[in-house]
Amino acid sequence: MNEYRTRLEAARRVMDAQGVDALCLSVGSDLPYLTGYRAMPLERVTMLIVPREGSAHLVVPGLEAPRVSVPDNAFEVVGWAELDDPIATIDGYLGEAETVAIGDETWARFVLELQHAGPSRSYVGASDLMAELRMVKSPAEIDALRRAARTVDTVVDEMADVRFSGRTERSISRELIERTTSLGHDTMDFWIVASGPNGASPHHEPGDRVIERGDAVVVDFGGTQDGYCSDTTRMFVVGEAPYGFDAAYDVLREAQACAVDAVRPGVTAGSIDSVARDMITEAGYGDLFIHRLGHGIGMDTHEHPYIIEGNGQVLEAGMAFSIEPGIYSPGEWGMRIEDIVVVTPQGVERLNTSDRAYRVVD
Numbered sequence: 001m002n003e004y005r006t007r008l009e010a011a012r013r014v015m016d017a018q019g020v021d022a023l024c025l026s027v028g029s030d031l032p033y034l035t036g037y038r039a040m041p042l043e044r045v046t047m048l049i050v051p052r053e054g055s056a057h058l059v060v061p062g063l064e065a066p067r068v069s070v071p072d073n074a075f076e077v078v079g080w081a082e083l084d085d086p087i088a089t090i091d092g093y094l095g096e097a098e099t100v101a102i103g104d105e106t107w108a109r110f111v112l113e114l115q116h117a118g119p120s121r122s123y124v125g126a127s128d129l130m131a132e133l134r135m136v137k138s139p140a141e142i143d144a145l146r147r148a149a150r151t152v153d154t155v156v157d158e159m160a161d162v163r164f165s166g167r168t169e170r171s172i173s174r175e176l177i178e179r180t181t182s183l184g185h186d187t188m189d190f191w192i193v194a195s196g197p198n199g200a201s202p203h204h205e206p207g208d209r210v211i212e213r214g215d216a217v218v219v220d221f222g223g224t225q226d227g228y229c230s231d232t233t234r235m236f237v238v239g240e241a242p243y244g245f246d247a248a249y250d251v252l253r254e255a256q257a258c259a260v261d262a263v264r265p266g267v268t269a270g271s272i273d274s275v276a277r278d279m280i281t282e283a284g285y286g287d288l289f290i291h292r293l294g295h296g297i298g299m300d301t302h303e304h305p306y307i308i309e310g311n312g313q314v315l316e317a318g319m320a321f322s323i324e325p326g327i328y329s330p331g332e333w334g335m336r337i338e339d340i341v342v343v344t345p346q347g348v349e350r351l352n353t354s355d356r357a358y359r360v361v362d
Contacts, residue, residue, distance in 0.1 A: 002072040002074070003071070004034065004035060004036060004072045004074040005072045005073075005074045007033065008050060008056055008074055008075070010133055011023060011050055011129070011130075011133055012050070012053075014129050014132050014133060015050075015052050015129065018101075018128070018129055019099060020101045020129065021051065021052050021096075021097035021098050021100065022049060022050065022052065022094050022097035022099075022100045022101070023048075023049070023050040023100075023101045023102075023129065024048065024049055024050075024090070024094075024100055024101070024102045024103065025047070025048045025050075025102075025126065025130075026045065026046055026103050026106040026107065027040075027041045027046070027103075027106070028103055028104070028105035028300075029298075029299040029303075030103050030130045030134075031046075032227070032299065033133070033134055033299060034050070034056075035058060035068075035071075035074070035075060037058065039064075041107075044061040044086075045087070045110050046058070046061065047059045047106075047110070049090060049094060051094075051095070055076055056076070057075060057076050057077075057078050057093050058075050058077050058078065059086055059089055059090055059093070060078070060079055060080070061079070061080060061086075062079035062081050062082070064079075065077055087110070087113045087117050088117065090114065090117075091117040091118055094114075094118060094121070097121060098120075098121060098122060099121070099122045099124060100114075100118075100121050100122070100123050100124070101123075101124050101125065101129050102123055102124070102125065103126050103130070104125050104126060104127045111123065131303070131305075134298060134303065134304070135296060135303075135305055135319055136316055136317070137318045137319070137320050138318070141228060141298060141320075142318070142320065142342055144225070144226050144228035145229070145230075145297065145320055145342070147225060147228075148185070148223075148224070148225040148226070148229060148230035149232070149351035149352050149353075151180060151183045151184050151185055151225055152180060152231075152232045152352070153232065153353055153354040155176065155183065156219075156232065156354045157354055157355075159175075159176070159179075159219065159236070159359070160236075160361065161361075162175065163361065163362045164195075164236060164361045164362065165238050165239070165361075165362055166210065166211070167211055168206075168207070168208050168209060168210055168211070169193040169194070169195055169198070169206035169207055169208070169211065170193075170206045170207060172193045172206070172211070172217075172219075173192075173193045173206040176191050176193070176219070177191055180223060181223070184225050185223040185225045186223070186224050186225055187223050187224045188222075188223035190220070190221060190222060190223075190301070191206065191221045192205075192206070192218060192219065193206040193217065193218070194220075194334060195209055195211045195212075195215045195217045195218075195238075196209070196211075196212065196215040196217075196242075196332075196333065197330075197331050197332060197333065199216055199217065199218040199333050199334030199335065200328040200329055200331065200332065200333065200334040201328075202290070202291055202326060202328065202336070204218075211238060213238050213240070214239055214240060215237070215242070215333075216235060216236070216237050216238075216241060216242055216333040216335065216358070217235070217238065218233065218235060218334050218336055219235070219236055220232070220233035220336065222301060227299060228298060228299060229297050229298065229299070229300065229301045231338065232338050232339065232352045232354070233324055233337060233338035234338075234354065234356070234358070234359070235335055235336070235337070236358060236360075236361050237359070237361070238360075238361055238362070239360070241358070242332060242333050243332075245335070248283075248327050248329075248335065249358060251279065251283040251285060251327070252280070252325055252327050252335055252336075253356055253357075255276040255277075255279040255280050255325050256276060256323060256324075256325050256337045256356070258279060259272050259275045259276040259323050259325065260341055260348060260350060261348070262275045263315065263323075263341055263343055263347065263348035264343065264346075264347045264348060265315055265316055265343055266315065267314070267315055268311065268312050268313060268314055268315070269305045269306065269307045269308065269312075269313045269315060269321075270307075270308065270309050270311040272293060272294075273292060273293040273294075273307050273309045273311070274309065276289075276293050276323070276325040277289060277293065277309065285327045288328050289325060289327055289328075290326075291326065292306060292308035292309070293308065293323060293324065293325055294306070294321045294322035294324055294338075295307065295321060295322055296319065296321045297320050297322060297340055298320060305319060305321060307321055307322070307323070315343050316343060317343050317344055318342070318343065319342070319343045320340060320341070320343075320351075322339065322340055322341075323338070323339055323341055324336055324337065324338030325337065338352075339351070
């Protein structure tokens with residue numbers, strides 16, 4: 001199957017619809033999505049140039065060229081030597097292009113140099129173009145997301161038998177990393193362990209706080225396996241839950257379940273956020289739910305579609321994203337439940353299947 005040729009042709013169709021003459025992609029996941037090659041973030045520029053018509057060229061530092069394979073003969077590799085001017089090479093392949101969509105993660109210095117080389121061109125961000133291509137996952141991509149989800153589910157179950165009390169957040173996070181990579185993840189991208197009052201900070205970085213009995217612990221972690229990402233959050237309670245925690249957790253768990261059940265083709269991303277948010281607000285915790293409900297996931301942990309109030313993006317079969325409501329009581333505790341889901345023709349599939357009840361640990 002000519003997967004990468006198919007993706008490049010799809011990109012050209014979207015370029016035509018959006019009035020884009022050429023697409024330029026450097027570091028980030030948009031490049032490997034179209035080529036299978038992930039560029040190192042170097043001071044030496046790498047750039048894929050896709051014209052609306054004609055051949056695509058991947059301009060790479062000569063010393064990096066041996067790392068590039070060309071699936072499906074979908075593009076040509078152009079290596080540049082240390083004394084060459086790669087911006088001039090890229091400018092040459094852009095030719096008469098008037099509107100150029102450039103990858104959002106391209107280094108600013110390279111964008112400025114391209115603008116200087118072609119001052120008559122109009123440069124726009126490529127995020128909308130690439131989101132249209134990447135939001136709906138293929139069956140192979142969904143299988144990869146399933147495998148990654150199974151790995152972190154296994155780790156969650158294993159952590160239920162781990163002693164938390166008397167250990168630092170940092171110690172627990174190291175154990176998460178070791179267990180997840182030993183079970184198949186190639187990299188770990190984040191590892192939140194937030195105990196007690198630290199749980200009220202959704203993106204808390206594990207530190208030297210010693211976990212105590214009576215603490216609620218937010219464990220949110222994920223990484224990359226076979227090129228696709230995982231992301232899950234489960235709750236652990238050391239001994240007895242803190243005051244007010246159980247009542248709030250019952251609300252959170254029901255809100256998360258109802259939001260998942262509301263996912264289906266044809267509804268908007270914003271409407272799914274509203275399902276969970278309205279339930280949490282009606283229960284009196286609305287001011288303590290301080291972030292969007294979810295984010296898309298694929299080759300990046302955070303990508304389109306974003307499940308947030310007001311987003312009119314209509315959901316389609318094949319879209320994958322998180323459902324992760326949270327309630328955060330400053331100075332006391334925090335809680336979050338997160339699953340990755342995929343929109344199916346009939347409704348929704350949860351990729352994370354581990355128990356959503358909080359685990360009581362020593």
